[in-house]
Amino acid sequence: xxxxxxxxxxxxxxxxxxxxxxxxxxxxFTWASGWKxxxxxxxxxxxxxxxIRNYIREEFSKQIEKQFGKPDVIAGVATGAIGIGMLVxxxxxxxxxxxxxxxxxxxxxxxxxxxxxxGQNVVIVEDLISTGKSSLLAVDALREAGSNIKGMVAxxxxxxxxxxxxxxxxxxxxYTLSNYQNLLNLAVAKKYITENELETLKExxxxxxxxxxxx
Numbered sequence: 001x002x003x004x005x006x007x008x009x010x011x012x013x014x015x016x017x018x019x020x021x022x023x024x025x026x027x028x029f030t031w032a033s034g035w036k037x038x039x040x041x042x043x044x045x046x047x048x049x050x051x052i053r054n055y056i057r058e059e060f061s062k063q064i065e066k067q068f069g070k071p072d073v074i075a076g077v078a079t080g081a082i083g084i085g086m087l088v089x090x091x092x093x094x095x096x097x098x099x100x101x102x103x104x105x106x107x108x109x110x111x112x113x114x115x116x117x118x119g120q121n122v123v124i125v126e127d128l129i130s131t132g133k134s135s136l137l138a139v140d141a142l143r144e145a146g147s148n149i150k151g152m153v154a155x156x157x158x159x160x161x162x163x164x165x166x167x168x169x170x171x172x173x174x175y176t177l178s179n180y181q182n183l184l185n186l187a188v189a190k191k192y193i194t195e196n197e198l199e200t201l202k203e204x205x206x207x208x209x210x211x212x213x214x215x
Contacts, residue, residue: 002179003063011178012186014052020045023193025200028212036212038204043127043155047083057087060153064123068150072120077138085125099138111141118146129157132166139172
């Protein structure tokens, strides 16, 4: 669920402007999963543009407090959301931790890095939601550490049905600054893509695992 439509449209436009999101229906990208995709999203790009990272930091901070109340701790999902998560924690004057995909294999073998007490209220910051699987691994790690998960926020989501189901099953409220539908609306209005390309992008989103696969 997006926080609100105005924020969703502005965030989408900023991400397109700095090429954090690239749309290329004619020459698709290949994701690490092997999926063919007409879109590629790298939200770590925002860290290189101070006005944009400040906008995202401040929108996150405002909306986190509005939706969840002020938490005890902000957690970032490694590695993509460590930077923006730290900025949000700093802006809100809160402690920060980050969550690895799996525990370290040496030292204290931590999966959650930083000081975290049992029973603390935590909001998790993520940069991008696809299926939600990796994001929810962070939820599991924080819950195992005794945290009370208030919810998760992300810069952008592809809006896959599987992600909605995964978050619902995990009982986690997810809010995003922007999403795929608002991105497409903005991209057509600003002529980043044509109407024909819009149809291609819609087709991909409805069945990304099979899109572009030759019969």
